[in-house]
Amino acid sequence: MLRLLNIEFIKLWNNKASKFLILAYFVLLGFISLFASIKFNFGFFKFHAAEMGIFNFPYIWHFNTYVAAELKFFLAIVIVSMVANEYSNKTIKQNLIDGLSKKEFIISKFATVTVFAFLSTLYIFILSLILGLVFSSYTEASIIFSDLEYLLAFFVKLLGFFSFCLFVGILIKRSAFALGFILLWYIMIEGIARFVLFILETTKDFQYADAITQFFPLKAMSNLIDQPLSRLGAVKEIASVAGEDLSYDYAVHWFEIAIVLVWTAIFMFFSYRLLLKRDL
DSSP: OHHHHHHHHHHHHTOHHHHHHHHHHHHHHHGGGGGGGOEEEETTEEEETGGGTTTOTTHHHHHHHHHHHTTHHHHHHHHHHHHHHHHHTOHHHHHHHTTOOHHHHHHHHHHHHHHHHHHHHHHHHHHHHHHHHHHOSOOOHHHHTSSTHHHHHHHHHHHHHHHHHHHHHHHHOOHHHHHHHHHHIIIIIIHHHHHHHHHHHHHSSOOOHHHHHTTSHHHHHHHTSOOOGGGSHHHHHHHHHTTOOOOOOOOOOHHHHHHHHHHHHHHHHHHHHHHHHSOO
């Protein structure tokens, strides 16, 4: 396994575009800490992110994983390009000639995306822990280490999405078209399907829209970490004055994790089947 990972990371590090995107991704993740220094003063309106409780434990685990997950497209470009370059540079054929099996090839790619997901999760854990210890009003160990399931959800979300990108990259073999397909899938396929189900729910006696859409791959990944802003006390107060009810289920559910893990297995299985059938 270490040999396969070493091969993959040598390929990535020797590619200037991939190296830049990987570094940019982790630098941007670090920019989450800049929220702590954001201050706006407009007359009576004052805004200081840290004072709003964004970096309080255990809320910080929810907020940071949600924000960090939105940056996953940087690594999506790396993963899709990683596969596309194998075909355009003929390295996949050379690897197979040199004795690497197709199974080992898929394992090496999956191991790479798993490492990306793990390092991202570890990075967010360390960053959130530091920010929380500096700015949080609550520093008891029982509070600090509660709600850590958001980190598990973050890892599974990235793993599922990166596996989807890997599958699309193998399916299409061209990075630009593969990225376009991912966007098309989100907007046209899942988006239109969700819109049709929403119309049925609002115009007819149809109560199963959410039950169906939770099984869509990208929607399932999105469901793992719900938006955290409505949990903030200030937001709740504003909503209460406006007469709005912001009661949401923010919990990370085991069945949502299971759905994404099943999709991850499906993407990897069909990636392997595609590779087996192709004449390289």
